[in-house]
Amino acid sequence: MLQQFQHYITTTFSFLKGKKIVLAVSGGIDSMVLMHLLMRSGYTFSVAHCNFQLRDQESDQDEEFVKMTCQEHYIPYFINRFETQKYADLHKKSIQIAARELRYNWFDELMHTNGYDFLLTAHHIDDSAETFLINFTRGTGLEGLMGIPQQNKNILRPLLPFSREEIERYAQENSVSWREDSSNASDKYFRNKIRHHILPILKELNPNFLNSFQQTLIHLQEAQCLVEEASSMVYEDVVEETNDEKRFDLNKLQKLPHKTTYLYQWLKPYGFTAWNDIFDLTEAQSGKQIFSEDYRLLKDRDFLILSKKTEPQNESYEIQEQLKQIDFPINLRLSDQSHIISHSKGTIFVDKLSLKFPLILRKWQEGDYFYPSGMQGKKKVSKYFKDEKFSLIDKEKTWLLCSENEIIWIVNHRADQRFLANEKTQHILKIEVL
Amino acid sequence: MLQQFQHYITTTFSFLKGKKIVLAVSGGIDSMVLMHLLMRSGYTFSVAHCNFQLRDQESDQDEEFVKMTCQEHYIPYFINRFETQKYADLHKKSIQIAARELRYNWFDELMHTNGYDFLLTAHHIDDSAETFLINFTRGTGLEGLMGIPQQNKNILRPLLPFSREEIERYAQENSVSWREDSSNASDKYFRNKIRHHILPILKELNPNFLNSFQQTLIHLQEAQCLVEEASSMVYEDVVEETNDEKRFDLNKLQKLPHKTTYLYQWLKPYGFTAWNDIFDLTEAQSGKQIFSEDYRLLKDRDFLILSKKTEPQNESYEIQEQLKQIDFPINLRLSDQSHIISHSKGTIFVDKLSLKFPLILRKWQEGDYFYPSGMQGKKKVSKYFKDEKFSLIDKEKTWLLCSENEIIWIVNHRADQRFLANEKTQHILKIEVL
Structure with a gap:
């Protein structure tokens, strides 16, 4: 031997x-x-x-x-x-x-x-x-x-x-x-x-069993290679990848003869196990979602959207008055200005004296409302999200900048009327996303 | 229950x-x-x-x-x-x-x-x-x-x-x-x-073994579906089908990551079992071939050619003088003519008196030679096939029309000089493929 x-x-x-x-x-x-x-x-x-x-x-x-x-x-x-x-x-x-x-x-x-x-x-x-x-x-x-x-x-x-x-x-x-x-x-x-x-x-x-077994393994390993090949060929056609999401096009998926098998192949690496629930999700109402340990699969109109589970929604961060810039959880710069240049989605000019420091950065909560700039009266944030066609993931990614519990800015989207600087404002504070 | x-x-x-x-x-x-x-x-x-x-x-x-x-x-x-x-x-x-x-x-x-x-x-x-x-x-x-x-x-x-x-x-x-x-x-x-x-x-x-087994079967059946799907997606790209042949393009095949697995999938239905020999065939000399019970796989330059096994090569058929037409093994019409119209690949005009009946239709044999029309002297049929780039399958499909053991016509390809009618011929016989 x-x-x-x-x-x-x-x-x-x-x-x-x-x-x-x-x-x-x-x-x-x-x-x-x-x-x-x-x-x-x-x-x-x-x-x-x-x-x-x-x-x-x-x-x-x-x-x-x-x-x-x-x-x-x-x-x-x-x-x-x-x-x-x-x-x-x-x-x-x-x-x-x-x-x-x-x-x-x-x-x-x-x-x-x-x-x-x-x-x-x-x-x-x-x-x-x-x-x-x-x-x-x-x-x-x-x-x-x-x-x-x-x-x-x-x-x-x-x-x-x-x-x-x-x-x-x-x-x-x-x-x-x-x-x-x-x-x-x-x-x-x-x-x-x-x-x-x-x-x-x-x-x-079968006295020759171990040899037969070795051959069987080779055949099965080759079959597995073809399974992965079919899976990745079809993947390219059905899935759009962005930095932090994969979007499975349900219209394309529904046309496939083995759609559940493909979903299984694609989602297996993300730790999902509730396969029947996932297959049902393709037909479910928008907004339904299924979780694995680290990932979330969301039905959103004509897509299933796979993303990392987000942080708990109750996190919040304070911004002290003397800070000029923060780098976490997002990049914001705060600077005193002598005049207003131009509001945009990523930059607002507010009346510093109307703010109560420390400012708070937090996520959206049920019941939140604000006074959208350029509009009369108040609006529920949930309604704003809906009108702007935010997906669940969009909602979860969005930060609110607040003064105590009042919203100053849906960051990167819409300012609140109440805090905006105008030509009479003495202390103008510019807040911008970097 | x-x-x-x-x-x-x-x-x-x-x-x-x-x-x-x-x-x-x-x-x-x-x-x-x-x-x-x-x-x-x-x-x-x-x-x-x-x-x-x-x-x-x-x-x-x-x-x-x-x-x-x-x-x-x-x-x-x-x-x-x-x-x-x-x-x-x-x-x-x-x-x-x-x-x-x-x-x-x-x-x-x-x-x-x-x-x-x-x-x-x-x-x-x-x-x-x-x-x-x-x-x-x-x-x-x-x-x-x-x-x-x-x-x-x-x-x-x-x-x-x-x-x-x-x-x-x-x-x-x-x-x-x-x-x-x-x-x-x-x-x-x-x-x-x-x-x-x-x-x-x-x-x-596993007291729940039979249920687990049912799930296992479902997973394996789905995997098998994807195997077949990958196999047929790639097949379309690599294989040309004609009526009686499938030609596997080796240049395309060699580029595939799992070429042996694909060959296995594609050739399995034709009863092949000597897989290692088949995988070696892709690298072998032109002319090498492997047989299953009913099929033949031939290496022919950049292709593997799959075809039904042909009849034994020693078959031969007699054509009696009085026949005007035969339908087996090929369709030929024989007709007396008063003058020569024009020789072509599928039609020849011969001197009936030079022929010895019954004529013989048979396949090519090692050692066969003939006097190609329009050329001086004789030529081995094998050499003619080579010069004309006949594949092994082409050679096997080709019929020779003979007078005793002398070749009159490589049917549908080239006549023999010795039997062709000319302006002096008294009994002109036209032989044509229908």
């Missing part, structure tokens, strides 16, 4: 020579075989071992075993002990998820701090088949049936094409020692159940 | 009312439940039962049971006894495949002869999951992971959304009787192994 493994790794991963490599080693058979293979193939690397402290002295013995092996071969090593159970309890996560997060967070940090180019892990094709079956059992889309990727950014899995059986043969032929993880033998975890009860039957039904 | 089943069938299959329906009934629980459901929902239908004669008297008892049930309810029935084992031996097929072929061939015939609109079968979601897992175990592409379709032309499967468990509950609640198929309990067949050993574990790991 050594030759076969060596041939594969030296041809496929020739780019690794001269790179800074760190290898994740649990002490189990897979990672010990990969460590042996790397040594025998002349690679220089360091080792990182996670002690999750979940199996008492067994865990510590694993740690000791990895440490001794590294010392014996003069391989630099990093060891980290995690309070996995505590972390899981604290974050209300399963032990498996907790261990995974701790592990990859630490690896990230380790690579960044020490300038490693690649992290190597010892996953193999049986792991990939297990992952496929886990996702399948739980329910998934095509993207959940891609197996484990051989390379994912700077994580490489050189043993991925090999089976557990081949790795065992390698270990035997090359007298690699390793430690058995007692939790692997238990059926406690979902993965172990699949490993011990499903995979053996598949291999019995 | 009755209400739930009835609600589903009457809403989803309302179009069945008034149609001529035949129901496939084995006597097992699934088909007996469907039969009960159809009766209780007021459908009129006939029953078709296959006796595969594989389980001796058990098979005959099944037949008797179905017959009695139909008679009891005045339902017309068809019964067919098959020599399944003999058929399987004769055609070297597995019993499962043999039974399937016999069954569907008979159903086809039955529907055609008796004017049935729809065949109903009692497949359910467990069957669909089994089919998924069978294909997955053997290795497949996305198209093998679509489950069983609810409708496939005129075959309908009204119980497809329901589980085996729900069907069992229906049978119990409604006192439906059925016969247990003893072969279902054995692990002899691939499907039974998956039914008894894999599905129960998946359902244990």
Whole structure:
């Protein structure tokens, strides 16, 4: 097996020579075989071992075993002990998820701090088949049936094409020692159940199962590429992107034969999960919206508008009298003037003596009203927005400049009559958006 | 369960009312439940039962049971006894495949002869999951992971959304009787192994497995739609179709990011299986070709050319002296003329007395030569083809008209000098392509 493994790794991963490599080693058979293979193939690397402290002295013995092996071969090593159970309890996560997060967070940090180019892990094709079956059992889309990727950014899995059986043969032929993880033998975890009860039957039904599986993965990965290609070809036609929004043209979308599938493809990266609600949204009233953790999808007349969730609407900022300029949350300059030049959407001239400092910058609230410049009487801000055809997002982006609770200016849109300077005003204050 | 089943069938299959329906009934629980459901929902239908004669008297008892049930309810029935084992031996097929072929061939015939609109079968979601897992175990592409379709032309499967468990509950609640198929309990067949050993574990790991599976199928079916959409969008750009050929432009193909995947999608329907050879063909020498059962894919300079396999190249046809016209394998008219009008590619005038009847129509063979009209001396036909830039397919489509083994005419292309009529010819024969 050594030759076969060596041939594969030296041809496929020739780019690794001269790179800074760190290898994740649990002490189990897979990672010990990969460590042996790397040594025998002349690679220089360091080792990182996670002690999750979940199996008492067994865990510590694993740690000791990895440490001794590294010392014996003069391989630099990093060891980290995690309070996995505590972390899981604290974050209300399963032990498996907790261990995974701790592990990859630490690896990230380790690579960044020490300038490693690649992290190597010892996953193999049986792991990939297990992952496929886990996702399948739980329910998934095509993207959940891609197996484990051989390379994912700077994580490489050189043993991925090999089976557990081949790795065992390698270990035997090359007298690699390793430690058995007692939790692997238990059926406690979902993965172990699949490993011990499903995979053996598949291999019995098709003795060539792992090869067939590799071919299946290739076919599915190719199908996924075409799905993404169709998705992006159609995207260009249907979606307009601006700096902070994507606008999905519903008239164009409705003409597509698989509109829900396209929406799913396009919106998946934004963390949405309530797909039926989203599909209903295409037919819903203007103003309806659906949220993911970070994004908002809004039905606005003939469009669905995707945007980042905005800040809470109750934020407000004070502008002290002595300030000449503010840079947050928007850029405003305030300057004393001897005369009025010309009002515009982005510049107003007000009577400074009529203002009560500090001025307030805040968002619109239900019940707000103002006295629009050039008009008689007052108007609800909501009515003004409606007349000006503001979308929900427009409304949320708009700042109101206020004196106490009275609106001075719907910034960048319309001034309030009450505060505007006129030819009699003695202290003219110019306020402009930069 | 009755209400739930009835609600589903009457809403989803309302179009069945008034149609001529035949129901496939084995006597097992699934088909007996469907039969009960159809009766209780007021459908009129006939029953078709296959006796595969594989389980001796058990098979005959099944037949008797179905017959009695139909008679009891005045339902017309068809019964067919098959020599399944003999058929399987004769055609070297597995019993499962043999039974399937016999069954569907008979159903086809039955529907055609008796004017049935729809065949109903009692497949359910467990069957669909089994089919998924069978294909997955053997290795497949996305198209093998679509489950069983609810409708496939005129075959309908009204119980497809329901589980085996729900069907069992229906049978119990409604006192439906059925016969247990003893072969279902054995692990002899691939499907039974998956039914008894894999599905129960998946359902244990995820008690909601069948619902998740239904969602998975929907996602995969949608992905498959996009795959086909990408495939056909790109196809239009890369492929030129003529009556009997499809020409894949390699220059355009090479620019595609997933060219092998597209080729796979496009060529799959033509029965090709040697995918690696096909992918190599894009880089191969002109003239190389790969065959499926009925089709041929030829590398010809900057194209891959797909065409139906041509007839064997050794066919030849005689043209007797008295014939005025032939219609096969091509249309030729032979007529005596008093003078030469004008030679053209499709019409020649020859000296009838120089010909030896019957004339022969045949394809080109290695070593053929002729005396091209308007040229001095002889020329190999292969050289002529090359100079005229004939593709392999052009060569194969071209007929030679011969007198014994001497070429008179490369039909529709070039006459032979030796047989052409001139002003001294007494018996002028005009031969023209119609």
